[in-house]
Amino acid sequence: MVEANFVSAAELEVELEWKVIDLMRLEHKNAEFIKVIIIIFSFYFKSKSMFSHMIKHQVNPQHTIPLLIFNDVVIADSHSICTYLSEKFGETDRLYPKDLVKRSLVDSRLHFDSGHLFARMRFLYEPILYNKSSEMPEDRIQYIQTAWDIMERFLENSLYVCGDKMTIVDLCLSATESLTEICSMDQIAHRNVIMWLQRMSQLPYYEELNRDPSKKLQTCVIELQKKNAGEF
Ligand SMILES: N[C@@H](CCC(=O)N[C@@H](CS)C(=O)NCC(=O)O)C(=O)O
Structure with missing residues (x-):
């Protein structure tokens, strides 16, 4: 989730130069996306064989x-x-602990974000964004809600997802979480998640770098859903 990277760069005080890739125009699929990357690569890979290897296999075969x-x-x-x-840039290991056990917990919950929460959101949004679907199937919404149940348990005895200190998992999961607001969270069943989100929203740049882009995407999904249904 790009919002997680906006927020982590801000938290680490790293200035990144952002190039916008418009998914709705399928810019991530077209040659330009790949060419830009290859041009940058060509400065570093002087060897022609290495360069053609890059062209053949593409730098990001996932196109994400x-x-x-x-x-x-x-x-x-x-x-x-x-x-x-x-x-690379953290002055301390506070966001990504060096301790093996603590790091493994962070890693496991990063995988939870990729493999569960984000993946479930993706199954809900992608048919609308790319395949002209106008459906928001109830079982897919419920599948997201069961991922919140798991998060509720993560947050049962701690302020953040991996303990009482914020780590990169909180940045990643809150970015995905903001995108799933469309599925209306039960305020009582997910009380810990709601309180954690409020805690996260205290970060000075959170609204601008996480919530605003998430709201835009959700609005886009809702409008496209109506358009696909022939409502306008
Ligand atoms: N697990 C990956 C997922 C990346 C991903 O699926 N990104 C979406 C945008 S949020 C994308 O590029 N979708 C276009 C596609 O898959 O064609 C991550 O966290 O970066």
């Missing part, structure tokens, strides 16, 4: 955003970008 390009490093996936930025 966000994608980080930093010198000769190319990293796809917001979670990996967060761990990379924290390791």
